[in-house]
Amino acid sequence: MHDVWPASGVLLASRYRLVTLLETGGMAQVWRAVDELLDRPVAVKLPAGDTRAAHLAWREARLAARLSHPGIAAVHDYREAVRPDGSVAPFVVMELLSGETVAARLVEGPMPWGEAVSIGTAVAAALAAAHAAGVVHRDIKPGNVMLCPDGVKLLDFGISAAAGEPDDDDTGATFGTPAYAAPERLDGKPAEPATDLYGLGVLLFEMVAGEPPYCVDTWEELAAAQATGPSRLPDGLPAGLRDLIYRCLDDDPYRRPSAADARKALARLIPSTPARSTIPLPEPPPTGLARVIPATGRRNRTAGRLGAVAGLALVVAAFVLLINTVGGPDGGDEETAQPPVGTPSAAPSATTAAPQPPPAITTEATPTATLTVDAALGRVRAAVERGEERGEIRPDVALDLMNLLRQIDVSDVDVSDQVDQLSSKVRQRLGEGALTEAQASVLQSRLEDLRDVSGA
Structure with a gap:
């Protein structure tokens, strides 16, 4: 009886057990396999055809081994197996992906x-x-x-x-x-x-x-x-x-x-609203934090409308929700006036001072009016560190963000390109669920502060 090779169940190099054929191309087959030494699923690429295909497999392994990037499928190993006829079949072991x-x-x-x-x-x-x-x-x-x-x-x-x-x-x-x-x-x-x-x-x-x-x-x-x-x-x-x-x-x-x-x-072209669920494009960050731009006093427009239109009761509710979500501002509790029972909520009159939005969360006492590029960069780092400590940023994502922050040279006149990269990374990771919406809002706010002071 003629043996079919490769086939499900075949053990390559005394380590990689073939399970299922995933794809067949003109130059190779890709199998789902199990690395029995490390007990993990892998993909095995077996070249088809002549010795040129085998040489390409070796080249692929050598070149791909130079690369280490989250957007590139990793190559784990290069080995050689012996076919039933005694010939040698080189193969490449790669990261097994789903999607x-x-x-x-x-x-x-x-x-x-x-x-x-x-x-x-x-x-x-x-x-x-x-x-x-x-x-x-x-x-x-x-x-x-x-x-x-x-x-x-x-x-x-x-x-x-x-x-x-x-x-x-x-x-x-x-x-x-x-x-x-x-x-x-x-x-x-x-x-x-x-x-x-x-x-x-x-x-x-x-x-x-x-x-x-x-x-x-x-x-x-x-x-x-x-x-x-x-x-x-x-x-x-x-x-x-x-x-x-x-x-x-x-x-x-x-x-x-x-x-x-x-x-x-x-x-720069990535939209702020999702186009489709295949690649998660995050929703715009929550606007509960009213951010003050250094030396200008500008506030988030949505937060301003919240204070002027929604009324005192809605502001109180939003503030309580904010405290429960992101830990609230540092300092003691403040008393908040409640409307009389049975009295409907109404917008404040012209003679009534509009309630102030809650202050942005800070981890250091840096006056926003005198914020420098170095200080703004430090505030972003502090937000990443605090988010990781609270479990609001996944550790690997926090490390990725910190590595990008270390590449920013505060002596540059304009760091907008680096800020764009970080902002895009935050949106991407938010869509992946690797950090909370509240933490993403804090990071985006501080990145915009960094952009503002660097371009001033």
Whole structure:
């Protein structure tokens, strides 16, 4: 009887037990497996075909091992197994992910542009990390971006290359899919990060339009389509998003943005209201805290309307809710007048002073009128530390935020880019449930203070 290999139950390298075949492609199979040494589920990628496929598996493992980023699927191990015929089969052991790919999501049709921007921001951040490590992915497409419960993950570095590495593939096996291939790849130019930015442009285009700019299946069809130009983007997109997509799709790689610049541009476009539940875009932060901007006395408009329209009873209720939610301001309790029993609530008259909103929570006695960039940065750090102590920020998220804060140079004239990154991170983590709404409100308030004083 002919043995089928690989098959469920096969033990590779005396450690990895194959369980279920997850995916079969032209160059590899991906299996769900169990690492019996560490007792954890993993994904095992077994190359199919000739020795070239085996060599690519080794390259993928080496290049992906350089990368450590929450938006990139981790590679755990590289091993070799022996087939029943005595030949050697190399394999790569990777992080096992749950969720759906962008390709699966697009079966339902185009995404709301806000969701596409959120995904694109995460992909650009992962690419920036890969490029900083000297790795070019070369195969950015919807099937290689997974929407997981804990965020967006970039997959499959199977045809990746080191930046500057000559493209000596005469067979086209590592060119990827025609609809997503950058023009310079067809010219045999060395691997460069700009190639991935073209892929990001195609990805963004397809997410909002439902199909790539060149909807083709073969290289011949691609050449013909490029002669007439790409299809049109849908109407109603923000001008900034439209401009970024076309910049990424520029035929000249030197005119495309870097991954870091693309991330910044996309992060500024993330809407404050959720577009869809697949990638959680958080609700706007609660406005119970009336924030005073340094030296200006401006207040949150929603909080101002609360005091002027809702009346004394609603303010008292909101203040009690705020205390129960975020711990309330420091200091002793204050007496609050209650309306007489049986008397309906009413807005305060012109001769009655409007009730003052509760003060913002602080952990240090820094006068807001004399707030410096250094002091404002310290207030953000203190809020992160206090949130972690109270269990309102998950420890790994607190560490991530503190690492970003350490990168801010207070000697810079303007730190708005770093603040944008932190603000986007807070919104993302709020959507993931990694911090409370009250804590997110405090952090966003203090980040805006930091932005205000740095730009003053």
